[in-house]
């Protein structure tokens with residue numbers, strides 16, 4: 553799996569010198585995910601939330617139930633595409649992008665002997681390597697077109713999307729088009745599905761625990777009232793934030809973080825000696841279910857995070873669902889901000905119950921997904937949200 557990710561990423565054109573990662577880190581730290589930029593994207597997130605509410609309403613009217621996965625995936629893609637390109641894509645481009653992301657996920661999950669014994673493609677019986685290369689060419693072609701079009705329009709300095717930001721860099725900091733493509737693709741590929749997957753887990757828990765749902769709604773009614781909830785309300789919505797943390801603990805979408813790390817030199821970790829060349833995995837899922845770390849680890853109890861406030865952004869290794877250290881998720885604040893806002897909207901607007909039995913079985917692809925999609929019933933709450 554991790555070898556595939558690397559193979560695929562190399563095919564997309566990551567600079568072998570590691571320049572790409574340097575750029576990604578600098579962008580993430582300085583600009584792309586600065587609080588100002590994340591705030592500037594609130595209008596987009598909010599508009600996407602409105603669209604999602606409309607889709608929920610439509611599905612309820614047409615079928616009497618909602619398959620949330622489709623609604624969340626569409627919302628997540630619209631939001632990331634808007635953040636990356638500053639506009640929605642046309643029908644053809646949009647469809648192509650969805651297909652490319654799908655193909656990328658499928659390829660990452662495929663077993664290929666060539667990942668373990670590289671014989672120049674001889675063991676690539678199912679053409680996985682060839683498909684990776686084909687996909688990389690399609691990604692490059694689509695992105696190159698969008699970059700060209702944006703350059704023709706010029707004056708990117710006033711826009712807040714990631715592409716404009718990269719194009720507006722001063723000459724001495726500018727990066728090559730292939731690195732721009734790699735950075736943007738990585739944002740789309742890593743940032744789209746995981747937000748939808750996390751929200752589906754959250755809603756499954758909300759449906760399974762009506763008292764927790766009611767408590768989160770009560771908090772919204774008390775602190776936000778009849779107007780539409782905004783990012784700036786989030787600091788007061790402590791129970792809602794605790795609920796998200798508890799879902800990240802029980803159902804971390806990246807249970808093995810980025811799958812594998814390679815020790816490039818001999819190292820001691822606690823009492824273990826790890827020789828150079830070892831491939832090691834961090835099993836975050838095992839840590840977050842460990843009874844010696846968590847009291848009643850299998851119980852779904854958001855209150856535990858009211859009793860002890862714990863940062864989940866990478867400084868406390870008991871719960872680091874976004875990883876930690878140099879390879880920590882660069883999109884973690886944007887991802888969390890989005891999840892908080894959309895969850896708050898879903899709960900403010902509707903009461904949620906299960907339309908089919910909720911199953912918490914897991915399915916591991918690039919991320920840990922619900923095996924069986926969640927099917928709910930959404931009933932408009934009697935409060936009018938303006």
Ligand code: HEM
Pocket residue numbers: 738739740742743744746747750805806809810811873874875876878879880881882883884886887888891
């Ligand atoms: C809220 C949901 C999200 C979760 C749970 C999540 C989780 C993770 C995890 C566990 C990793 C691996 C970290 C490691 O190996 O130590 C990761 C990496 C990454 N994430 Fe996220 N992520 C989320 C949202 C996002 C968003 C919204 C974006 C982009 C806009 C994004 C972009 C990335 C990128 C580019 C990497 C690769 C970083 C690297 O390999 O150095 N993520 N994420």
